[in-house]
Amino acid sequence: MTGERVxxxxxxxxxxxxxxxxxxxxxxxxxxxxxxLGWSAESVLRHASDLLSGETLRxxxxxxxxxxxxxxxAHILGRREFWGLEFQxxxxxxxxxxDSETLIEAALAEIGGRDAxxxxxxxxxxxxxxxxxxxxxxxxxxGLGVDLSAAAVEVARRNADRLGLxxxxxxxxxxxxxxxxxxxxxxxxxxxxxxxxxIDRLQAEVAMWEPRLALDGGADGLxxxxxxxxxxxxxxxxxxxxxxxxGAEQGDDAAALAAASxxxxxxxxxxLGGRDRCLILALRASGPKKQLEKNGPPSRVVA
Ligand code: GLN
Numbered sequence: 511m512t513g514e515r516v517x518x519x520x521x522x523x524x525x526x527x528x529x530x531x532x533x534x535x536x537x538x539x540x541x542x543x544x545x546x547l548g549w550s551a552e553s554v555l556r557h558a559s560d561l562l563s564g565e566t567l568r569x570x571x572x573x574x575x576x577x578x579x580x581x582x583x584a585h586i587l588g589r590r591e592f593w594g595l596e597f598q599x600x601x602x603x604x605x606x607x608x609d610s611e612t613l614i615e616a617a618l619a620e621i622g623g624r625d626a627x628x629x630x631x632x633x634x635x636x637x638x639x640x641x642x643x644x645x646x647x648x649x650x651x652x653g654l655g656v657d658l659s660a661a662a663v664e665v666a667r668r669n670a671d672r673l674g675l676x677x678x679x680x681x682x683x684x685x686x687x688x689x690x691x692x693x694x695x696x697x698x699x700x701x702x703x704x705x706x707x708x709i710d711r712l713q714a715e716v717a718m719w720e721p722r723l724a725l726d727g728g729a730d731g732l733x734x735x736x737x738x739x740x741x742x743x744x745x746x747x748x749x750x751x752x753x754x755x756x757g758a759e760q761g762d763d764a765a766a767l768a769a770a771s772x773x774x775x776x777x778x779x780x781x782l783g784g785r786d787r788c789l790i791l792a793l794r795a796s797g798p799k800k801q802l803e804k805n806g807p808p809s810r811v812v813a
Contacts, residue, residue: 578715594642602661638666687741701734739771
């Protein structure tokens with residue numbers, strides 16, 4: 511079939527996407543067609559009566575088929591917007607969620623002026639979205655993103671370059687605090703926190719397509735925090751702080767684990783849906799001295 515009109519294709523594709531149980535079929539149909547055409551979603555709407563060529567139809571229909579199999583839109587489009595910035599997304603990294611923008615807001619609220627030469631570390635950086643969003647707001651800050659996955663580090667580095675932040679961001683492959691020097695002003699992290707047994711009950715896009723490494727928090731969902739919090743305590747400056755994402759029900763348990771690592775809870779932050787989403791943590795008053803003795807004085811080597 512050739513020459514199907516844009517509006518007719520959109521209606522047909524939306525019907526097929528709705529049939530696969532997607533919540534926003536018309537919106538998604540528009541994005542997929544825009545991707546097949548290399549246009550913006552707005553241009554698609556402005557050209558409702560244009561005719562689509564056979565080649566475009568084949569490409570666009572194939573995208574709809576992928577989405578019907580619940581492949582995440584961000585994987586199909588290869589990108590996701592976060593904090594108003596465009597991030598490249600692959601199956602090797604967690605697809606950035608709007609909920610995680612809560613961390614960025616909360617961290618910025620803790621920082622007085624925007625001009626300080628802060629040293630930021632992002633543990634489990636994935637796309638790099640937390641680190642790079644912060645760097646985009648803090649013109650004199652520098653940062654280090656760490657991830658266990660070499661493929662994720664590649665994605666994060668590309669995102670830094672594409673966003674023009676490559677000169678202020680470094681990345682390294684490693685486990686949580688591995689190789690990160692002390693003396694950080696701000697540590698951010700969105701660790702895996704889904705209890706293993708719950709992953710397969712999540713929506714298909716997540717359960718079937720997203721990297722387990724970025725989701726799986728062990729039997730109780732808290733495994734990552736047990737390594738992460740001591741690592742954070744070892745890298746923060748005495749007056750620094752951390753913003754760490756948590757699952758909605760994990761606030762109390764995560765705060766207790768943080769306390770056991772010498773981190774005091776400064777604030778618990780909710781997302782726009784009213785669920786606990788982020789802990790703001792700082793070294794306990796008695797913590798810094800011990801940490802500094804253990805790790806030596808703050809150094810400037812981050813990034
Ligand atoms: N918020 C993500 C989800 O619910 C999980 C991210 C994570 O484990 N860090 O799918």
